[in-house]
Amino acid sequence: MTITIKTLICLLPIICALPAYCADVAKFKPLTELYLDANKIQLKNPEGVACGKTAVLVADTGNGRLVSYARNNNELKNGVEIKLEQVPYPIRLEATVQGKVLALDGKSRKIAFLAADGSFVSYLDYKNVPLPIDIVPRSMTVDAGDNIYVVDALGMRVIVTDQTGTFLRQFPFPKETGFISDVAVDQRGGVYILDSMKGQVYKAAPDSKLFQPFVSGLQAHIYLAVSIDTDPQGRIYLLDQNDSAVVLLGPDGSFQGRYLSYGWRAGQINYPSQACLTENGIMIIADRNNSRIQLFKVQ
Amino acid sequence: MRIRSFSLLLAGIMLILLTQSLLAATDQQFKLKPGARGNLCMKCHKPFQEKLARKFVHSPLKKNDCTGCHNAHTSNHGKMLASDSKSVCSVCHPPMISAKAKSVHKVVAEGSCMKCHDPHAAANKNNLVMEGKQLCFSCHKTLGEKLAKIKVRHSPVEKDCLVCHQPHSSDTGPFLLKNNITQVCLGCHKADKPIFIKKHMGYPVAESRCTGCHDPHGSDATGLLLKNVHSPVAKRMCNQCHEEAAAPNPLKTKKEGTTLCRGCHNDMYNKTFEKNRMHWPVVSKEGCLGCHNPHASVDKGLLREPMAKLCGSCHLDTMKRQTKNVSKHEPIVDGRCTECHDPHSSNNMFLAKKPVDFDLCTTCHDWTQHSTHPIGEKVRDPRNKNLSVGCGSCHRAHGTEFKKLLYYPTTTEMCIQCHEQLKR
Known part of the structure; x- marks a missing residue:
């Protein structure tokens, strides 16, 4: 069988496109699972996870505590228990650029600043925020400049403050939204909010004050997503809590795939509630109803 | 006006004559x-x-x-x-449905004209297959049955549904109403009459939605009030929540959101907020009013809608899952969500009333009657060392596409998930 030059020329576009096609398809390779802290105490319904540069902090919600694991490449070790009376029921965490961690407490509905070792520093004290004065944070994130973005369930807006809590700006939720559960900021400063109820993602461009529909009709791929993250390539990761999966969207909002599945075994997830991404492409998932933390290499 | 009518008549006659002459020509052509x-x-x-x-x-x-x-x-x-x-x-x-229709009769939208009209001949005007409200109740059976039982029927209902509703579609109102809800009511009930003002404690309700308190078809209560009435409304103490009737803005509430409700429901408020997990709508802008009607409701607990519909309006995914269920979990089928969940707050996962899942399930299900499979905290799940074996190890409370709420199509497939040595 001889391959003529003509045949090669015909196949050239396909051969050239193949690596690009393969690069777009992600793989979630299970790395490891964490079940215990350093004292062999089992995790119980962990709901939050924050990826720091040298440590990963876990909100061990069912035990009403935090657990700090030392991070060394793809491994998490030790697992130091941190019990804080100021954060008795942590439900969501977010690492800041400066190495602190923001912790949302489900009971008091306050956001706390924690030091890198997990010790309590202070609560986020909002200053000069426009009415309504009462703020009910549902979730939070930080941008590259360490400004804090808070999803305010009561004021139906995203509030942006600096690290001292001083108000910088706000984005009202679009009128047609169902329930906004999470916020993410990409590296260019684009702000995304996730409407869990309607399966939609809205985006505010870096120079905009308003959210515009970005992706809709996700109900075909998602039951109830609760967490949104972006990676340095601008891809968007949605965590489908009620049908236990990760849904990947391209930077343009195009559907790229649905990964992982419901189950109890290693590599399967069960009502995951938050995920974070490390700089070396590892996704750490708070696998809530499996009472564990799982690490996946995103390829 | 006369000239216009005459022209129309003339045009009509011309059209008939033209049609007949065309038909006659065709009849000749086809012999x-x-x-x-x-x-x-x-x-x-x-x-x-x-x-x-x-x-x-x-x-x-x-x-x-x-x-x-x-x-x-x-x-x-x-x-x-x-x-x-x-x-x-x-x-x-x-076409019976205009482009700007606000509400459309389902049968009309489906093109099922013959459900109401006989295409050949009928004893009733417009070739209706039955007379007046009897026709409507032949489909709207629940309403017909309800009206047959209740004490007070709204007088237009006794006459004809078409007093208030359009039969095909409405350009102006919901539910095929001839106008928006309030305007339909005000068509008969004049808001400036002393009796109207007195009954509404002097509050300017002419702009309010009447069906927030009244059942437009009929009720067992006087004043056609809905079945469940909020205590201050029943006692005509509107000023308990609203400004005085003579105030510049009388319908304004004395306090905002949940703070207003807390004035009376303080115990419930404290119980709700002392728990770890909050149902987010409770702390949202709408607060209590997201789920409850402050005046009156057909449903218990002054719910805005029947429970399944109300909960399902946000928990769309849960409702979607229900449609796939082979075996039905009774409280879910009946729309009794609060049988298992606390709608306000809880210390348990899924806002369950008791810890998930053994304690919760055994509220209704007698474990000893079920099977002899070991269960409980001490029995570890071989698939995950942090989990113990519970009801949820085999069953999904909200159902699956398989029998008995099981995760897998057969019992064997279910068992070998843990008992791998028995796999053939």
Whole structure:
């Protein structure tokens, strides 16, 4: 069988496109699972996870505590228990650029600043925020400049403050939204909010004050997503809590795939509630109803 | 005006004459026997004569024109109709749904004209198959049954549904109403009459939605009030929540959101907020009013809608899952969400009333009657060392596409998930 030059020329576009096609398809390779802290105490319904540069902090919600694991490449070790009376029921965490961690407490509905070792520093004290004065944070994130973005369930807006809590700006939720559960900021400063109820993602461009529909009709791929993250390539990761999966969207909002599945075994997830991404492409998932933390290499 | 009417009449006559002359020309062309468009049909379809004796006969039939709707030779549609039964009426009749319709009768949207109209003849005007409200209640059975039982029926309901509703579609109101809800009511109940003002404690309710308190069809309560009435409303103590009737803004509430409700429901408020997990709508902008009607409701607990519909309006995914269920979990089928969940707050996962899942499930299910499989905190799940074996290890409370709420299609497949050594 001889391959003529003509045949090669015909196949050239396909051969050239193949690596690009393969690069777009992600793989979630299970790395490891964490079940215990350093004292062999089992995790119980962990709901939050924050990826720091040298440590990963876990909100061990069912035990009403935090657990700090030392991070060394793809491994998490030790697992130091941190019990804080100021954060008795942590439900969501977010690492800041400066190495602190923001912790949302489900009971008091306050956001706390924690030091890198997990010790309590202070609560986020909002200053000069426009009415309504009462703020009910549902979730939070930080941008590259360490400004804090808070999803305010009561004021139906995203509030942006600096690290001292001083108000910088706000984005009202679009009128047609169902329930906004999470916020993410990409590296260019684009702000995304996730409407869990309607399966939609809205985006505010870096120079905009308003959210515009970005992706809709996700109900075909998602039951109830609760967490949104972006990676340095601008891809968007949605965590489908009620049908236990990760849904990947391209930077343009195009559907790229649905990964992982419901189950109890290693590599399967069960009502995951938050995920974070490390700089070396590892996704750490708070696998809530499996009472564990799982690490996946995103390829 | 007269000139316009005359012109229209003239145009109508001209149209009829033109149609008849065209038909006559076609009849000649196809050498049709006299009466081939209708009279001849009756020779075979004899029982049809009985229909023609009815008071109201469809105009084509009156002219013995069966071929307007039926094809005498062949058809792709039932009853030899010239076109699909859903569109045959629209050949002559203009569309019954306008482009700006706010509400449309489902049967009209489906093109099921014949559910209400007899295409040939009927004893009732407009060829209706039944008279007045009897026709409506033949489909709206629940409403008919309810009205048969209740003490006080709204007088227009006794007469005809069409006093308030349009039969096909409405450009102005929801529920096929002839206008928006309040305007329909004010058509009869004048808001400036002293009795109206007195009954509403002097509050300017002419702009309010009347059905927030009243059942427009009928009720067992005086004033056609809905079944469950908020205590201050029942006691006519509107000023408990609203500004005084003489105030510049009388309908304004004295406090905002949940703070207002807390004034009376303080114990519930404290119980709700002392727990770890909050149902997010409770702390949202709408607060209590996201789920409750502050005045009155058909449903217990002053819910805005029946529980399943209310919960399902946000938990769309849970409702979606229900549709796939083979075995039905009774509280879910009945829409009794609060049987297992606390709608305000809880210390348990899924806002469950008791810890998930053994404690919760055994509230209704007697474990000892179920099986002898070891269960409980001490029995570890071989698939995950942090989990113990519980009801949720095999069953999904909200159901699956398999029998007995199981995660897998067969019991064997379910068992070998843990008992791998038995796998064949």
